[in-house]
Amino acid sequence: xxxxxxxxxxxxxxxxxxxxxxxxxxxxxxxxxxxxxxxxxxxxxxxxxxxxxxxxxxxxxxxxxxxxxxxxxxxxxxxxxxxxxxxxxxxxxxxxxxxxxxxxxxxxxxxxxxxxxxxxxxxxxxxxxxxxxxxxxxxxxxxxxxxxxxxxxxxxxxxxx
Numbered sequence: 059x060x061x062x063x064x065x066x067x068x069x070x071x072x073x074x075x076x077x078x079x080x081x082x083x084x085x086x087x088x089x090x091x092x093x094x095x096x097x098x099x100x101x102x103x104x105x106x107x108x109x110x111x112x113x114x115x116x117x118x119x120x121x122x123x124x125x126x127x128x129x130x131x132x133x134x135x136x137x138x139x140x141x142x143x144x145x146x147x148x149x150x151x152x153x154x155x156x157x158x159x160x161x162x163x164x165x166x167x168x169x170x171x172x173x174x175x176x177x178x179x180x181x182x183x184x185x186x187x188x189x190x191x192x193x194x195x196x197x198x199x200x201x202x203x204x205x206x207x208x209x210x211x212x213x214x215x216x217x218x219x
Contacts, residue, residue, distance in 0.1 A: 068133065068135060068136070068193055068198065069193075069198050069215065071133040071136075072133060072136055072191055072193065072198060072200050073200065073214070075132060075133060075136075075191065076191055076200040076202060076212050077212065078130075079106065079189070079191075079202055080202055080210060080212055082108070082126070082127070083099055083178075083184075083202070083204075083210060084210060085126065086099065086108050086127065086178055087178055087182040087184065088182065089127075090178045090179065090180055090181075090182055091180065091181065091182045093180075094180045095110055095111065095180060096110070096111040096113070096177060096178065096179065096180060097109065097110050097111070097121070097177075097178040098110075098111070098118060098175035098176060098177050098178060099175065099176045099178065099184075099189075100118070100120070100173040100174070100175050101138050101140050101173060101174050101175070101176070101189065102138070102172050102173050103137050103138060103172070104131060104132050104136070104137055104138070105129055105130060105131045105132060106129070106130055106132075106138065107120050107121070107127065107128065107129035107130065107173075108120070108121045108127040109121065109173075109175060111177075118175065132191070135193055135194045136191055136192065136193050136194070137191075137192060137194070138189060138190065138191055139189075139190040139192065140174050140176070140187060140188075140189055140190075141187065141188040141189070141190060142176075142185070142186075142187050142188075176204075183208065184204050184208075185204070186204050186205055186206045187203075187204050188201050188202070188203050188204075189201065189202040189203075198215050199215055200212065200213070200214065200215060201213040
């Protein structure tokens with residue numbers, strides 16, 4: 059008897075994770091529309107999750123459905139980087155962005171300070187961003203890009219130059 063276990067390489071795991079993240083963001087946009095609530099993609103260095111805004115208390119809390127929008131850890135040896143600085147300043151005024159910063163720490167739980175948030179409006183709209191998934195030696199890089207046109211796309215490593 060021969061037992062074979064397929065482990066795959068890290069880029070395969072990264073591609074699977076990026077496809078999952080793409081699907082979850084699209085689903086969260088639909089959920090925000092259906093529920094008429096403000097949600098956010100909450101991004102940590104090695105994990106991500108989805109949060110909902112409590113409008114009365116002006117606080118974010120993790121969506122705790124135990125299944126779809128739960129916190130997900132990345133494949134060991136990978137990390138996420140949120141990129142928004144490359145967007146032109148005048149374009150930033152046209153969109154809403156919610157990021158955890160020193161200014162709004164008072165409105166977030168102290169435990170949540172390690173997460174940056176990209177807000178999902180009740181209309182499903184999101185601020186343009188790039189979310190980069192890299193391996194630890196930064197030789198492989200996948201990008202999830204929300205364009206100014208509202209389209210969400212994955213850029214594969216061979217497309218990154």
